Amino acid sequence: MNDKKCIEFENVSKSYGSKQALSNVNVKLETGKIIGLLGPNGSGKTTMIKIINGLLRSYQGTCLIDGQLPNEVSKSMISYLPDEPYFQEWMKIKDALNLFRDHYQDFDWALCMTLLDRLGLDPNLKIKSCSKGMKEKFQLALVMSRKAQFYILDEPLGGVDPAARELILDIILKNYNENSCLLISTHLISDIEKIFDEIIFLKNGEVVLQKNCEELRNETGKSVDETFREVFKC
Amino acid sequence: MLKLLKFELLGNYRSYFHTYLFYLLFCIIAPFASNALQNIFIPVLGISSVAIMISVFINIIVNFCKSMFTKEGYLSHTLPYKGSVLLASKFLSAILWLCITILVLIGGILILSLLVTLRSGISVKELYSGLEMANAFIRYEMALEGFHEIFTLKSMISSGLILSLESLISCYMLIFMIAILVNTPIIRSYKTPIGIVLFFLITMIFDRIGIPAIENIRLVEDVMYNAALIHGIQSFIQCLICYLVSVFVMNRYLEIN
Incomplete structure (x- = not known):
């Protein structure tokens, strides 16, 4: 029995005024895979992610999450890490934990406390007093403490120092459920490519490549990072 | 919720x-x-x-x-x-x-x-008597004008408060709706001035349509309570319209940037 869930984009286009952010995107993201959404700045990665999360409602085409348009059910299946801090400044880290516990049934409090401990973060710390990197780490701990069907991480390594990246990748890998789908948007490919099963290259809002990583390496004889540099050479 | x-x-x-x-x-x-x-x-x-x-x-x-x-x-x-x-x-x-x-x-x-x-x-007792006297004075004034007792001091104060609260509540819902409208792809620039114009425009439309329709209805004898009740119904309808429009726009055009 195939009980795989998926996110499907069918001819999805999105423009901001005269700027075309996505153009006829057709992709299928299935559970059981770690997928890299790769592309330079302004290629449409965040727009795709926002559509999946219901943050952009006005677009052409269809985006289906487990067969339905983004709605409250799909939101409960997705654990989303935005590319910037999104908690209110008055909160302490533990307030955010309480918020997640109250609103998401799949949130694992004990796991989150363990992850915070590994990341060296005190739950009594005020978010206002955290650095950008600390905020990203704590948000990652929150997001990875859910037992979701889809994990969508937008630039999870963006504001984190190189020394902490290995730890972050370890946390992502250890807490990723194999029956779920992990979509990671990034342009720090060399740091992260070893964990990808599949990659999607986005260029000017169009999907220029969607392939299994192993196949890509065998076909080209190059790493994903090298292929990326070749495709997006300025 | x-x-x-x-x-x-x-x-x-x-x-x-x-x-x-x-x-x-x-x-x-x-x-x-x-x-x-x-x-x-x-x-x-x-x-x-x-x-x-x-x-x-x-x-x-x-x-x-x-x-x-x-x-x-x-x-x-x-x-x-x-x-x-x-x-x-x-x-x-x-x-x-x-x-x-x-x-x-x-x-x-x-x-x-x-x-x-x-x-x-x-004393508190004397203070209460003072209020009673003020009430009696209003009744006397109304009687002099040839009116039956159509409102009291109590109804005047409480209705004033209720009316203010109703106005503020409907104003909130209207502002929330406008904030949602100006944060859609339909309006990409000049959001604040457009929002202000929309606020006055929609308020005028509600006033033109809503108030004449039910302002002369008499639901209770006390004119003050009656005004608060009529205004409450108008505010409720206005809030409901704004809420439904807001939900519709949010579901179809929301854009968080």
Whole structure:
């Protein structure tokens, strides 16, 4: 029995005024895979992610999450890490934990406390007093403490120092459920490519490549990072 | 819904709690100050009451916009709730803070009046008699004009409060709707001026259509209560329209940037 869930984009286009952010995107993201959404700045990665999360409602085409348009059910299946801090400044880290516990049934409090401990973060710390990197780490701990069907991480390594990246990748890998789908948007490919099963290259809002990583390496004889540099050479 | 409301209230109480506390303390201390200081305190209290009301009103709108359309919106809109529930929780929270603010302001004024009265040697019983006399005076004035008793002092004060509350509540829903409208791809630039124009335009439309339709209906004998009731029905209809439009627009055109 195939009980795989998926996110499907069918001819999805999105423009901001005269700027075309996505153009006829057709992709299928299935559970059981770690997928890299790769592309330079302004290629449409965040727009795709926002559509999946219901943050952009006005677009052409269809985006289906487990067969339905983004709605409250799909939101409960997705654990989303935005590319910037999104908690209110008055909160302490533990307030955010309480918020997640109250609103998401799949949130694992004990796991989150363990992850915070590994990341060296005190739950009594005020978010206002955290650095950008600390905020990203704590948000990652929150997001990875859910037992979701889809994990969508937008630039999870963006504001984190190189020394902490290995730890972050370890946390992502250890807490990723194999029956779920992990979509990671990034342009720090060399740091992260070893964990990808599949990659999607986005260029000017169009999907220029969607392939299994192993196949890509065998076909080209190059790493994903090298292929990326070749495709997006300025 | 209750969980969302709890989050809303927790998020806002820090903004207001200290202001309320200072105001109430000021109301308690003011009557015990010297006459010279009282001459300063009383106008300051009057001004601060108005300032608190205005700041709470603006703060609620600013918080709404921040939590819906800035990076905080990433959290609000990815919580597993329908847009209608999210909006309802924000609206209920706004009403709740408005009611709490009005209660605090009235409470402060009552405390102040009571303390001033007691300090000047007038008992509570005498104060009550004074109010009864004022009521009797209104009745006498109405009788002189040849009217049957169509309102009382009590109905005049309470209806005034209810009318103000109704106006503020419907104003909130209208502003929330406009904030949602101007944060869609339909309006990409000049959001604030367009929002202001829309506010006055929609208010005028509601006034033109809503008020003439039911303003002459008499539901209760007391004219003051009747006015509050009629205005309450109008406000409810206005809020309902704005809420439904907001939910429709949010579900189809929402764009968090």
